[in-house]
Amino acid sequence: MATDTATPVVIEDAPGASNPSDTILQVRHLRKWFDVGGRFLGLGQRSWLKAIDDVSFDVRQGRTFGLVGESGCGKTTTLKVILGLEEPTEGHIYWQGEDVATMSRAGRREFRRSVQAVFQDPWSSLNPRMRVQAIVGEPLEIATTMTRQQIRDRVGDLLVEVGLNPYQMNLYPHEFSGGQRQRIGIARALALNPELICLDEPVSALDVSIRAQIMNLLVDLQNEHGLAYLLVAHNLATVRYMCHEMAVMYLGVVQEMGDTEAIFNNPLHLYTNALISAALPSHPDITRDEIILPGEVVSPIDPPPGDVFMTRTPIEVDQSHQYANERPPLIEMEPDHWVVETPWSLATDEALQASIYDEEAEIRASEEERRRLAASN
């Protein structure tokens, strides 16, 4: 990875990421490609799994940025690279205006304190052999000079803050329900007074009845502490409830991004429309036309150089056009609402009509097929 040592750092705008003044985290042109071999005796072309490919966005103080998309689109990988659990293949992560890759040791230590994480599965993310006190107190033990008693007191306060009881610090994780375990994970993430918490599907492993409680807790903590969240989810209801800004990802590439309400009120990309149509409506009387995209998700291994969504469009693709051979850029269609610029990424009436699942037509077609077969026998 290229490192630039020049100071002061100039963080360039990227489409959809325009450095608002309250930005604390800037992600610019981030790529994570996994070498998945494919060479014979070390010869020939390498195969790359492009988990994320040129992703840029800003996370603002006290606000939530959401990454949404189907399983495998690169959400967790993005978080892992930001958290330093994976090395980026290319691109930069800036924290408070400083490139994380070229930070001093002290700067990096401060970055690790300021950016914490809560993971998806509250059953596997907590060490089963540790008591809650040790789990929640561990970051304090590692990163501070607090005494045992001070840590005990702080853990008690943290448990209260997430809606648990201080006496529960002597219990083990298996003595809690899923929702309570996620509260323990949140308490641990809060221990060092972070400014940003990365939330990887924080409620998707929980019972539906518990999800709202945990989301409300997160929103309350955000308001109280001015916390920023980077939230990853495949569930659109969670994203709409929690996120101020969002990006829709497909095969490691951002397809649509901007203000959450602007996107939900006027989803531009065919893929965003399909995700929304597939989400359960909040009321049983609401029916929606279900959009079924043609084609299949292509493999993220050695994807074609053009638009990654090309194989899912109902509109005919001109293979000689630039968009079929180069990644098309995001363009701003309305204030703070960006979408990939291709003829099919915009959910035009033509594209939508062609994609709406027509049950009656399907039945008619299969009856005709049966009649045709009967006639030919």
Ligand SMILES: Nc1ncnc2c1ncn2[C@@H]1O[C@H](COP(=O)(O)OP(=O)(O)O)[C@@H](O)[C@H]1O
């Ligand atoms: N360590 C790894 N080696 C190879 N491929 C990986 C690795 N980690 C993730 N991937 C691949 O990267 C893609 C994105 O994965 P991930 O970020 O976990 O997606 P999501 O969180 O959106 O479900 C997937 O195709 C996944 O198989």
Ligand SMILES: [Mg+2]
């Ligand atoms: Mg994931």
